[in-house]
Amino acid sequence: MAKKLTVLGDDQRLAYASKRLTDAGLHITGAGENIFDADYFLLPVPVTADGIRIKGTQVKLNDFMDGLTKEKTIFCGMPPENLVKYCSVRNIICFDYMQDETLTEKNAVLTARGIISEAVYQGAVLRESSSLVIGYGHCGKAIAKELEALGAHTEVMVRRSESYEAVRTDGYGAVYMFDLLSKEDKNRMNKYSYVFNTVPAPVLNPSAIRLLSENVMIFDIASKPGGTDFDYCREHDIFASLSLGIPGRHYPKEAGDIIAGVVLERINL
Numbered sequence: 001m002a003k004k005l006t007v008l009g010d011d012q013r014l015a016y017a018s019k020r021l022t023d024a025g026l027h028i029t030g031a032g033e034n035i036f037d038a039d040y041f042l043l044p045v046p047v048t049a050d051g052i053r054i055k056g057t058q059v060k061l062n063d064f065m066d067g068l069t070k071e072k073t074i075f076c077g078m079p080p081e082n083l084v085k086y087c088s089v090r091n092i093i094c095f096d097y098m099q100d101e102t103l104t105e106k107n108a109v110l111t112a113r114g115i116i117s118e119a120v121y122q123g124a125v126l127r128e129s130s131s132l133v134i135g136y137g138h139c140g141k142a143i144a145k146e147l148e149a150l151g152a153h154t155e156v157m158v159r160r161s162e163s164y165e166a167v168r169t170d171g172y173g174a175v176y177m178f179d180l181l182s183k184e185d186k187n188r189m190n191k192y193s194y195v196f197n198t199v200p201a202p203v204l205n206p207s208a209i210r211l212l213s214e215n216v217m218i219f220d221i222a223s224k225p226g227g228t229d230f231d232y233c234r235e236h237d238i239f240a241s242l243s244l245g246i247p248g249r250h251y252p253k254e255a256g257d258i259i260a261g262v263v264l265e266r267i268n269l
Helices: 012-023 061-067 081-088 101-121 138-149 161-169 177-181 230-235 246-250 252-266
Strands: 004-007 027-030 040-042 073-076 093-096 130-134 153-158 173-176 194-197 217-220 239-242
Touching (some): 004 012, 012 040, 012 246, 040 252, 073 081, 081 093, 101 138, 101 217, 101 246, 130 138, 161 173, 230 239
Parallel strands (some): 004 027, 004 040, 040 073, 130 153, 130 194
16 A cells, blocks of 8 residues: 655645655645645645744644654654654654755755856856855855856855865865955955855955955855845945745756655655
C-alpha cells in the first residue's frame, strides 16, 4: 500500500514537489481531506508567516500539532520554535529541509541565476564590468561563478583568512572586508559597478556606501532586512534592491524538484 503524504500550503514549489512525489509512488493528500491520515507531512517555507496558521492555508498551527501522533515525519522549511519543541517531546521527526546541505547548494545555484537575471533586467551590463561579491558562503560562491562566466571582473570580500584563501584558490580576486571598509580609500571601492551582498549583517552601512561609486548598483540577497542601508541609498539616489526567496519566485519547478529529492532520500524511496 502506498505511503501517504499530506501537503499543506500554496507554495508553487510544493505543487511541483507533489507531482514528483506522486510519480515516485506516494499518495498525496491536501487541505480539506483527512490531513492526519498520513505517514508524512510536507509544509511550506516558512511554515507560518503570522505565527498562527500554516502559510497559505486556514489550518491553525496549534490545531495541526494537536492532531499529530507519534512516528510521523514532518518536512518543512524554517519551522517555528514551538513546532520544533512540540515534536521533540513527542517523538515526531521535524526535518527542516532548508538545512539540508544538498538542497542548500542547489538552491544557491538557482539564487545566483535569479539575482543575475534581476540585475540584467535592471540594466546591468556585466561583461567586462568590475563586480564585487560580499560573502563566500554557498550563495556567494555561486554568484561569483555566474559573474565570471559572464565575463565580469569579479572580486569577493570576506572576513576570515580561510575564506580569503578559498576565494584565491577558486580564481577570483579576494579582499578583506576590514581592509576595504575600515579605510577611507574611495579609489579602491569606487571601481565597482555592481555589488552583490550575501551577508546578513549591516556591512553596507552609510560609511561603506560613501566609498562606492554614486552610479553603483547594489543587489542584496541577505536575510531580511538585508545587509544594506536602504534608507541611505534612497536618500542619495543610489540603486539598491533586496531580493528574497529567489528560487521559489523564479524557479519554482526546479526548487520543488530539489525539495522532493530531499524528501525521497529521507524516506528511502
